[in-house]
Amino acid sequence: MTTVKQRLSEIKVVPVIAIKDASKAAKLAQVLVENGLPCAEVTFRTPAAVQAIKNMREAYPDMLIGSGTVLTTKQVDESIEAGVDFVVSPGLNPTTVKYCQQRGVQIVPGVNNPSLVEQAMELGLDTLKFFPAEPSGGVSMLKALTAVYPVSFMPTGGVSPKNVNDYLAIPAVFACGGTWMIPTDLIDNEKWDELATLVADVAKVLD
Template identity: 45%
Template sequence: MAQNVDALTPVMTGQKVIPVIVLDNADDAVPLARALVAGGLPAVEITLRTAAALESIKRVAAEVPDAIVGAGTILNGANFDEAVAAGSKFIVSPGLTPELVSAADGHDVPLLPGSVTSSEIMKALEAGYTHLKFFPAEQAGGAAYLKSCASVFGQVKFCPTGGVSVKNANDYLSLPNVLCVGGSWVAPKDMVAAGDWDGITALAKAAAEI
């Protein structure tokens, strides 16, 4: 068992900010993805927190060829399978369980699981996972915590998510063990609801230049 790092690395190194999206209406998925792609952020994580999530992933996968759509908030093997069937190119989970390890084992679609504590990181390493999500980042100790992990877990690379914003993104991105960050600020709910796609493209461009 080992993480599909070859498939995951291009996603984590292709852009410094991966938008984390919660969609209530699948009709917003395609124009939102196009707006983010236009701003230089093709990799997008659509979280499975709403009833519209899987349909949103299906539409982006089918209609926005330049997007790299992923699924977030994957909690079990069934979630993993559903997200892959919908067209997800990468899978993100807040944690790592034996069931998720089994679902992802040998799969072309890579899993980015969450870890916070030293024990969780060590368990991830035992399972063959070196690229991890650090969630919830700010609440779990922020950039200072990750900086302290670098000397102990030098082989581990992180994507901090949770409380990351335009104000503190560089605190994380300046660390040697951080490849990218995940954030929702590039697609605020009010702008999505208003269909302000040009505004979201502008936010994406700014994030791409961090």
């Protein structure tokens, strides 16, 4: 059985999405799937997140979908009900981690220093988000962490076309999270062709 981590490592870049109108979610999913990035991390930064996840899941049952900016156990429940494959949090909240483990859903919590990595390992985790990546020291900091700890990372926060391949070149990095290929204003204005070009450009770089 293919794990979430294996599927993420095959896709390599996870579009991190803040969507304001859930009715546009299925079309956005279509753009992602048809242009080489069949994955989305839909963040709880907007009230539309839960319905957007449901709409994506209904339209594309095989798409890899995660919820992001998950801060509470209630949001974990909402994520699972909506049909997510994984949960992402900006920080390491032991309560949220343990609840996800109890509910049987993969969580990728954010860490950015040795102490947090060790706390995550104590909770039985070995798949972590390095966040915010660039403000936390970027590639240099991540190389220092991966030299010490037997864990894998998904850098997110400041990842861009200029540095994404630098992150992906680190053996312990299985994927990167980014927003640059799905600008919120293009979603709001339904600029699907422009979004398709941005997504396809990412997929080409990763081939």
